Amino acid sequence: MPLSKPKISALTTRLLIWYDQHGRDLPWRIKGGQKPDPYHVLVSEMMLQQTTVATVKNYYSKFLQQFPTVRALARAEVETVLQTWAGLGYYRRAKLLHACAQTLVTEHAALWPQTVEGLKKLPGLGAYTAGAMAAIAFHQPVAAVDGNVERVISRLHGLTQPPKDNIKKIAALTQALVPQKRAGDFAQALMDLGATVCTPRHPACGRCPWAAACVAHQKGLQEKIPAKVAKKKPRSCYARAYVLRDQHGKIYIEQRPHTGLLANMWALPMGPWEEEGYQHTPPIKAQWRRVEGQVSHIFTHLRLYVEVMEARISTPPQLNGQWLSAPALEKLGWPKLMQKIFHHWRQAA
Template identity: 45%
Template sequence: MEESISTAHASSEAPQPDPAALRQRLLQWYDRHARRLPWRALPEEVADPYHVWLSEIMLQQTTVVAAAPYFEAFLARWPRVEELAAAPLDEVLTAWAGLGYYARARNLHKCAQSLVAEHGGRFPQEEAALQALPGIGAYTAAAIAAIAFDRPAAPVDGNWERVIARLFAIETPLPPAKAEIREAAATLVSPQRPGDFAQAMMDLGAILCLPGRPKCLLCPLAEDCAAYALNREKELPARTPKAAKPTRRGIAFWTIDAQGRLLLRRRPEKGLLGGMMEVPSTEWRGDHWSEAEALPQAPFPADWRALPGQVRHTFTHFHLELEVWAGRIESGASPPPGSLWAEPDELDKQALPSVMRKVISHALKRGG
């Protein structure tokens, strides 16, 4: 039945959206169907820039479901930006652990400190000034400007991209289409209620204008949508095929001393998982590791034994496979530079990324 309805709406001519009418229909829909989110101000409330900023940083590359408990935990611990700025970076990284993309946490802390030092703890209202802060790019600046300060701005996230690509039947595949989509989005920015309009576009993409199976019959913008008129809503936005992710391999050294403490090492500040704690490992590379290659990278000489199985983890650009080798060290051994002995019952206080929590779980299950 759905296909026959979809075919019936096909037209050889795509509509040209009327921005004013489109905005009115979308805002009316939003007033009835807006999502209730922990960081979103209620209709009678004024949006808190700190809440908007914190949520937008957390939502980068992360789902609403995953981000919500972290947002609430951060607010409970650091209710204001001044308190976040004063927190030790290690505490912020530990609170962030599990959310991924840890450069966001480091930039979050730097941004909080910049806001306090340079702006008295107040967020600038203009996009350009917001972009000058650490970790705030064009999208996040537009989101804060629109949602927190009601400035006309187009925070084009993945939901906006999908809606705009369909509204204008943009043929260029993503990601090359991003500039074209931003240009089209700018023509729709609302001079009235721009914050609500920005969030309405996000909600429309999250609730109705879904990937694969958009719910066009319920959409308030169906009559404006070129892709719907052309019966192409399921094809757009087009995407450039993704290259296959390579696999990297390494060996993690599960090192226990005579007191049962675990050796942890801090990763370099810059780069993947920067500043986080890890179970020391070899470098991660495409080739498998031989014993002769791996042992020089072990933190101590020891009688290393390979634990059964592997730890697998996927990052944005590659898959990782880690073997875990276990070794015991005599009491009194000083940790190498940049490392420490961690008590087993205090590992939750360490800034351990998800992949290292997997390593720890694997080692404990395999008798490490």
């Protein structure tokens, strides 16, 4: 049952008042009705996709220091961008962000589209990010429906289906709440409410500005809504990683394939990731010695066990990757899996 206009207006007002008092201070957030730099908003939104605020804080400033403007980002090599992104995960985002900057500069003369439809055409911007950009950066009165908002709105209206089965309805219900003024603050307020009050587990209804109107709260269903979807366990995979050193002690690394896990990231050579057992497929023939123990790493859909092999050679053959000294190696950014493998190897040595 849709809410009446006066009720919507009251909810919106109450949330904005709550936001003024309790909204979080975040590095990428501008308070007081100023328009933030759209590029800053984009960088933060891309980083925040499926990633916690605490984690993003460690990368956001560093990234902007390295690429201060959208033109600087567009000029940069994608490899440099991936380096700066290393450790943050979901590396496709870095490539998409880079492609977005290039598209904006080359096809839009560095002028931002300000509508959701225009923004959605840019690489990396889906329904959520386009809405967030339109509302936060351009003050368009549109909704930005992320996981927080799905949860808050599902509870407010007492929707018992899993949000993903209901996404159009949730989007419409959210849009109905968006004020003509302060749409950017409203979008961020709704997400803050979800992140700090209307949390997935044990929501703090006592502190919620919407508790009086919340159907889930009235029915005592706040812990049951939104409905949970069973998740599959990650399957296990096994692979070997190869630490190859030349006569100077330099280590051989290469780029991962451009698709799949850790795509385009620098990495040690690895054999295929198999579901039963470790295949021995070294980059070259040599006296390979197994390093004791193993490394385990969990991706979203994969649990990977890695055996580390090492060898020294005196005359390096022609290979496609790079040979790096230990200091140079440490200066590069690495995916966490590679950090673990290096650490394991150094400890055993």
